[in-house]
Amino acid sequence: xxxxxxxxxxxxxxxxxxxxxxxxxxxxxxxxxxxxxxxxxxxxxxxxxxxxxxxxxxxxxxxxxxxxxxxxxxxxxxxxxxxxxxxxxxxxxxxxxxxxxxxxxxxxxxxxxxxxxxxxxxxxxxxxxxxxxxxxxxxxxxxxxxxxxxxxxxxxxxxxxxxxxxxxxxxxxxxxxxxxxxxxxxxxxxxxxxxxxxxxxxxxxxxxxxxxxxxxxxxxxxxxxxxxxxxxxxxxxxxxxxxxxxxxxxxxxxxxxxxxxxxxxxxxxxxxxxxxxxxxxxxxxxxxxxxxxxxxxxxxxxxxxxxxxxxxxxxxxxx
Ligand code: UDP
Ligand code: MG
Numbered sequence: 001x002x003x004x005x006x007x008x009x010x011x012x013x014x015x016x017x018x019x020x021x022x023x024x025x026x027x028x029x030x031x032x033x034x035x036x037x038x039x040x041x042x043x044x045x046x047x048x049x050x051x052x053x054x055x056x057x058x059x060x061x062x063x064x065x066x067x068x069x070x071x072x073x074x075x076x077x078x079x080x081x082x083x084x085x086x087x088x089x090x091x092x093x094x095x096x097x098x099x100x101x102x103x104x105x106x107x108x109x110x111x112x113x114x115x116x117x118x119x120x121x122x123x124x125x126x127x128x129x130x131x132x133x134x135x136x137x138x139x140x141x142x143x144x145x146x147x148x149x150x151x152x153x154x155x156x157x158x159x160x161x162x163x164x165x166x167x168x169x170x171x172x173x174x175x176x177x178x179x180x181x182x183x184x185x186x187x188x189x190x191x192x193x194x195x196x197x198x199x200x201x202x203x204x205x206x207x208x209x210x211x212x213x214x215x216x217x218x219x220x221x222x223x224x225x226x227x228x229x230x231x232x233x234x235x236x237x238x239x240x241x242x243x244x245x246x247x248x249x250x251x252x253x254x255x256x257x258x259x260x261x262x263x264x265x266x267x268x269x270x271x272x273x274x275x276x277x278x279x280x281x282x283x284x285x286x287x288x289x290x291x292x293x294x295x296x297x298x299x300x301x302x303x304x305x306x307x308x309x310x311x312x313x314x315x316x317x318x319x
Contacts (some may be wrong), residue, residue, distance in 0.1 A: 005040040013097045014045040018204035030103040031207040041066045043083045046073030048247035059309040067309035070235045093162045099203040101160035121161040124135030129201020149225040153186045177295045182220040233282040
């Protein structure tokens with residue numbers, strides 16, 4: 001007798017043919033162990049391999065497993081969002097497919113939830129099997145983000161977390177396109193707590209976050225929570241104008257009172273190159289913001305669904 005769903009597990013997948021089956025098995029074991037009705041929602045983010053096919057097969061035999069199939073790759077953050085949109089559990093767990101986030105932590109998260117916490121996030125105390133570059137940039141990024149924003153975003157936490165239905169519903173009212181989901185969840189507030197875990201190495205396959213996606217992710221995080229880069233642009237501008245003004249006085253003095261004015265090609269070039277560089281960087285920062293405003297202004301849907309499996313109409317609450 002299928003009761004009301006208590007747990008919805010949202011798993012974004014992008015070219016994960018090597019891991020989906022294993023990740024389904026481990027999730028199933030853990031979720032069966034909780035002894036309450038659950039659903040596992042795989043969001044296929046435009047995979048080009050056999051991922052969708054494998055999930056379809058699982059859907060045939062296990063009605064607790066559901067599939068949202070995107071029309072193309074929309075990105076990890078959007079995939080998570082779609083999974084939440086379609087979820088109907090009283091608590092929603094977001095977890096990576098590659099088993100870097102151990103499903104075995106879910107019962108501990110559920111415990112905290114039952115104690116009354118609305119958001120239980122996984123805090124990575126150690127990351128295994130990741131490159132020095134990834135760990136270093138991630139550490140730096142989370143700390144930098146903290147200094148940039150007023151929102152209290154916990155460091156070293158990913159999207160692996162359990163959120164209560166009311167947090168999920170609140171999140172649905174946020175329509176931002178270039179989203180940084182974990183930041184938005186912090187911004188929402190509610191009663192939050194972390195549980196620590198060791199992040200494993202990827203079960204198989206390679207990271208689906210190449211440098212380009214990492215950069216976009218970082219820019220999205222900063223621009224959606226901070227104006228500080230824009231302030232930096234204006235402060236730098238002010239400071240440089242001040243020094244330029246002083247230098248202008250020097251130049252005028254030389255012109256009027258000495259005969260040394262013809263020399264100085266090198267200094268002219270240096271000043272011009274330096275200023276052009278700064279100006280371009282500042283324009284770039286402004287451009288990042290304008291681009292995002294442009295995205296929002298177009299108001300396109302966040303994602304397009306090609307098909308769903310095992311999803312009843314009651315769950316269809318697309319934006
Ligand atoms: N992912 C996704 N769409 C993307 C990139 C990644 O749905 O465009 C999924 C991916 O399948 C995985 C999760 O997001 O389940 C995290 O990606 P990954 O493990 O590659 O990132 P990393 O752990 O290396 O930061
Ligand atoms: Mg991973």
